[in-house]
Amino acid sequence: MNHHDVQAVSPLTLAWVHRQLAAGERIVGTEVLHGGITADVRRLTVATRDGGTRDLVLRSFVDPFSVERAEDWLRREAGALTLLVGTGVTAPGLVAVDPTAAYCEYPSLLMTHLAGRTVLEDEGLETRVPLLARQLVAIHAVRPSERPREYEALTTADTVVVPKGADAAAWAAAIDVIRRPAPRYEGRFLHRDFQPGNVLFHVPSDTPSNVPVDAPPASTAGARITGVVDWAAASWGPADLDVAHCSTNLALLHGAAWGQRFTEAYEEAGGVLAAAASERLYWQVRDPLACSEEVRPVARAWRDVGRAELTTRAVEERLDAYVTALMAALG
Template sequence: MSSTSNNSALPLSEATMQWLLQQAGTGSAIEQVNALKGGVSSAVYGIQGMKQGKTFEYVLRQFTDREWLAHEPDLAEHEAEALIRAYEANVPSPQWIAGDFAGQSCEFPSVLMTRLEGEAILQPQELQGWIEGLAGSLAGLHQADTPPMRWNYFTYNNITALQIPDWTSSPEAWGKIIKRVQGDTPIYTPRFIHRDYHPTNVLWKNGKVSGIVDWVNSCYGPAGIDTGHCRVNLVQLHGVEIADAFLEAYLNSPGSAEEVADCYWDMLSLTDFLCGPPEVYQGWIDLGFTGLSTQIIKERIDEYAESLAAKL
């Protein structure tokens, strides 16, 4: 086996390259390695090579965030199992190939998977079709027949310790939201969820969703966390009206979970964003989405909080 590169600044270590060649198999050659944009919590590379006269394309994800690994040392294993479940359930997702779960060969815990065709679209030319595609793909995921995982949903913040953010111009709305999420949890059916479903993690080709990526947070839990998380992202990108249109499209899609209509899940998902003051997500900037500012994000999130509080 041999390794060559068209990239003058190869970002991977020689040990990682050798591991990649082992996974590709005898007679393979790595021809190009490119760092991929869009992710902020790990290093992601596009791998292109040849084997027996045929081209192959992989994606290698390396978990380089030591702080994240300290809290969740099984990140690579977690994503591998999620990928396997998603692929076996016919959810449009990458196919898992191999993993270096402890980082013994690749320096960092790593997951190797197939590369899907398509691109993330944040500013669609045809907005309604984009909304319906996002919603329908998520509903399809939620009806996937998969066994329970050993990773189960948990909130990112301590719900009992939530406080009204000091940056808000709508403290009354936030107070109502916090009080509600600190109350009883609605009844729901646990199911396979993505846990980080938003436009940056959805790929499109020829006007249709071609795949869902970034499965490391996937778990067994309430479907409303997926819709709620996506809605907060849509609020920041495009405003409350688009987020509301997404929810309506989801509820009208085959396989949707009816319990997501309870605004509790939107409120709970919104409190996930209280880890710090609002800011423009770097992944959006990397993918070419411009025009947002911290002030715009604050105003849109406050407007969303007010719309949710009005439902109580």
């Protein structure tokens, strides 16, 4: 039993979690799950009556900016997790939610734990990209009986932060694109933060526990997706937005060409995007321009999970390369 870790969860929150457990169960340990930006996420190990254990995940919004928005985010996430049951899209199961911190110290959501891990290294990317694309097509195929709220744009032409040394002409042209009215679109159920950090994989060749942690990562050939997490921004809007978001993250993690490859993979998997080049460009540049406003926390989150080379400057350079490539291809 890791008493120190359990005590790291506030007494109010711990008491709330205990009320969600079956009779005779108790929390015996916790582990911080790294990689997120907006929430504190912990895996809770629960001892069961039969002598075994099971895992739950506690997601709490603790910083003032997130607490202010937590009620909306947690209600949306709880609604999405409920909606996805039986759809074929694997997501955590909802256990309980306290969106206003009526019982917990901070607004919190308790859910089941999914097997698998995020995979952010370069090796095996050519295998994972088609899997990501097929998973996103499956998400967009979900038809909710009640539509979630409309998507949020997340940026404006006046809030874009042009990286130092960026291609000024390309960025000015991209910013002009999002000054236009949004194109008409056929709505789809969106994850709205679909990217490699929110997709879990089972990798057959994962490093055994007796191999040093600094050993080179194993190949991800034969990998499969075990689930998709972080549904707090689930919404309704154009499929292009989810595709653009994943493309941007792939471009920043692995290089501009991979961002453009994901768009191709999505269509190869049966996904449908805007027909006109001007409409595609509108949605595709909107996301990297939005990312310009949060490069520092994004880069820090990736370094925390092992991508030490992704300094803020390195991510800025990749973002510039991606925006420039988009404008050259479609602008």
